Amino acid sequence: MKIPLFAENLRKTYRDFWGRPRTEAVRGISLAVRPGEVVGLLGPNGSGKSTTIKMVLGLLRPDGGKVELFGLPPSEPAARRHVGYLPELPDQHRFLTPRETLAYHAGLMGLPSSGADARAEALLDRVGLARAAFDKPLSECSKGMARRAGLAAALLGDPQLVVLDEPTSGLDPVGRHEVKELICELSRDGKAVLLSSHLLSEVQDVCTRVAIMVAGLVRAEGNLSGLLERRDAVRFTVSGLPPEKEADCRAALGVASGGLDVAVDHPAATLEEYFLEVLRAAREEGGAEGGAAAVADGGGAR
Amino acid sequence: MKGVPRGGAGLARAVLATARASALEALQQPAAILIGLSVCSLVALQPLLQLHSFGESGRLVRDCALAAMLLGGAALCALCSAAPMAAALAGGGAATALARPAPRAVLPVGHWLGSVCAAALFVWCVAWQSLLAGRTAEAYVQTAHFAGDIRDALCGAVSALLPAFSLGLAAWRNIRRGTRIGTAFFVIMAVLAPLAAALLGFWERDGSWLGFAFWDPGLDWRIVAPSLAIWLLLCAFCAGGAAFATRLPAAAAASASFLPFVLGFFADGLASSEHLAVRALAPLLPSVRDFWLAEALANGGSVSSSALPLAALHAAAWSAMALAVGTLALRRRDL
Amino acid sequence: MKRTVAVFARAAAASFALQWRSLSRSHFAAALLALLAAVVAVLPAQLRPDGTAGGARHMIAGWTLGVTMALLGGATLWAGCASVPGEGRRFAAVRVSPARSMAVFVGRWLALVALSSAILALCLCGLWVQARVRLPRAALETRAVIEPAEGALDEEAKRIRVWAAAPETDPAREEAVVESIRRDLRSDALLPVPPGVARIWRFAPRAPRRDGETLRVSFRCLSPYGSAAGVNGMLAAYSATGNGDAASPTDAAAFGRRVALVRLDASQDSSSEFEIPAAAAECGLVVVFSNAGLRDGTGASALVGWRSSLRATSPGEGLAVNLLRAVPALVAVLSLLAAVGLAAGCAFSFPVAAFAATAAVAMVWLGSSDAYDPNAAPDEVVHVHAASREPNAVDRAVEKAASGIGGTLRAVMAPISRANASEKLADGIVVGMPGALWALTADGVALPLAFALAGAAALRRREFP
Structure with a gap:
């Protein structure tokens, strides 16, 4: 089976209305997610995480580099057939119910309508949504319930690559625990998971590998246990x-x-300690702020 | 709380701050630039493209220019004023402002004031273009060099290029200094149009140089009063838009703000209806007839001295009513 | 292949369902329905008819339907513009899915068309109720226009050429003059019929559709002074048996059996209307107008248009059936507007898309009007037919631009223009089903699919930061 996600030397620069480069959001990163892996993408605000995810999913066109989903470019519909995506912000249609949301996504994926109800209910149960909320418009649901519906939509069609952007945002502690369990389950089932989150504790709990991005570059990458191992202490x-x-x-x-x-x-540091250390080193190295590198110039469009 | 001004001064500052933000937001919308550019260009090109006349020199140009001012202004107010306010209320952006120590009335009133200022700038630009178009329109001219019907080609060329030039200048300032392109376009247009009209006063309509000793802009100033009346109608329109925006989503608020406006065309007919309920509705609508003063200019006529004050009173009354309803609606709204 | 089609269809169906729900569950559909209901209910009460059946019908089937279509068309256009931009980040889910952009576009377009058609149907029902309540019985009747026979125009052009002037020695110039007459007849220009001259219309054989059916012949002409009075003449209808060509309509042998003869009096309005049995047209119908002039040999020329002056009609099925016949043509308009709006929304943000789409529609509407059609009937009376009128350089440039742009727009909009549903409803003329269905096929399906290709391409290129 081809690698679910392979990205090499990705670059993206945001331009203003006149086409002048404004912000170099991603400056050449390479990433691979294999079956059974849970890769955590970490970084401060503006480090290029969301831009990377969007390039990987074909929502943004990279200015350089290569992205392949199962060996195909993301622009190919066939490449996206085995991808599930949960975006950062609650992005469901508020006038739809969770059941209708899943029916809509199932239609977009070309799944047959036979068994759609049973499939929807199974998924909504799996993500822990209360049965009473299955047929309630999302405008009447809480943020957490809408998030669960979005997660169910991301798992529709048994995707082989699941991209989750802040999956536990808006969830209570029980919900966060359930989502973490779900992610581990996906990994055990051989799915590839790319996870972006600010909650370092939850990344530490579920990820097998992490990549820490600062100012558009991957500053540290590797197995979690290896990264967190403090080799200067015994x-x-x-x-x-x-x-x-x-x-x-x-x-x-x-x-x-x-x-x-x-x-x-060797004793292990916490992920938070390690993360802050990487950030400190990056700042000392290039003076780069936490966010993406701004292109130096004299003015800019607003 | 120390440092936070109370009473009228504080309230006025809050309203003005909201008005400033609203005006900037309205002028920065891409639609505002498109509407301003197209209306100003259309008015300027009209005397060059039209093939008919109504006998009276410049009448068709004048009437069409005022109609474009009215429709363009209404579209500007709906798309760039009512819709953003509704979006801010729905999206939570207004919640931050309303959490401040100021009454909720500040939002619709300040927003209305900002829209009115944006509309004023738009009407100013289009009115000057209308004045120049009136000079461009075919008319009988008798000069030392020429006698006959002629279009003022020089004035036509200047007024046709003015909007594009203003946009180009605004774009240059945006590239070089990062200034807001929408606001810059309207301000540059507002400054250059009267300047162009003043400079053209040194040329005759047939293109001959008058000399520095003579100056005659040759503009039909009678169009000022109808333009003011249209601005007053737009003020009432903005008030209705602000009222709808306190309750409706953006698209619905923008669309609904046209409703009293459209019904206002039938206000006279409704006032003479046989049914009491329909007659009672008529005074609640802004009668567009009170604001459309173009007819008075036909055949060399002028607007009566009472027309504009009455229109102002009508607009003020309707705006106050709409804003009062909007404020009450916003008070009871959960954000 | 089957699986590809099934996947495409499912994605389109999902988009359809989403768009339908989005519109119907939002304030948009309710507000639009309320507005149109108010228009249909209130407008006919506000408009004052002129007291005639035709005027009353214009009030409901003309003005009210016109305002309704304008509002519904505008709303459909802008709903299309808002479809993609209105979703904002939510559209990322569609882009990440394997659904093809074309399927997404087609689904949303079909939903817009379905909803606007449903609202249109409700409005037409309301109009029908208003018509039944407010209109006299005569206004509910419709007439089907019987067009002159194939070749009748060409024949008449040659006949006009014969008496008009001395023939040209050069056959090419002679043909050019005849072609210019044909063009004037086709464009319904007002051509003069001087005293002593006739104008002849020939109609193809037509069997009666039912027992006792009558055909109505209406004639109207002008004098050069602008009024309808002042023309002295005769109008006669013949059941065609011969191929005659005579100035005098009393020469029955030339045309066939005379079935009607009406005198037009110079002191009265030069118009006439009479009915003849439909059986008279079984072998063909010939209608002849001749300008008799005054007794002393003087008299005004009559100004006669090929289509506008004479109209032969047969009974139609009534206003209700005519409204149904008009539906395909009206839906074609809404379908095209939905596609234009959607395509604009796929490429731009909502305000820019709304502006661009509205401006484009306005330009098409103006550009396809007769004002910019070099082949349209000229304003002044055509007295002289020459091989060619010599244009100057400016005329040539304007004509080239007008014929280029205007011609393309007119050709594209021709199916809807020819169906002309709104005007025919207002005039009480039967809307032809072939024309209406062709309008739906060409301008309501094929042309929107071209916009779909452009919109899908724009969606594929669009980024979602």
């Missing part, structure tokens, strides 16, 4: 150590053995 873990020996162990630099299990590992 932790000795001794099980069953009697309290009177604790002081000796503390004083010694070597490992106390004698038939006791000793585990040596």
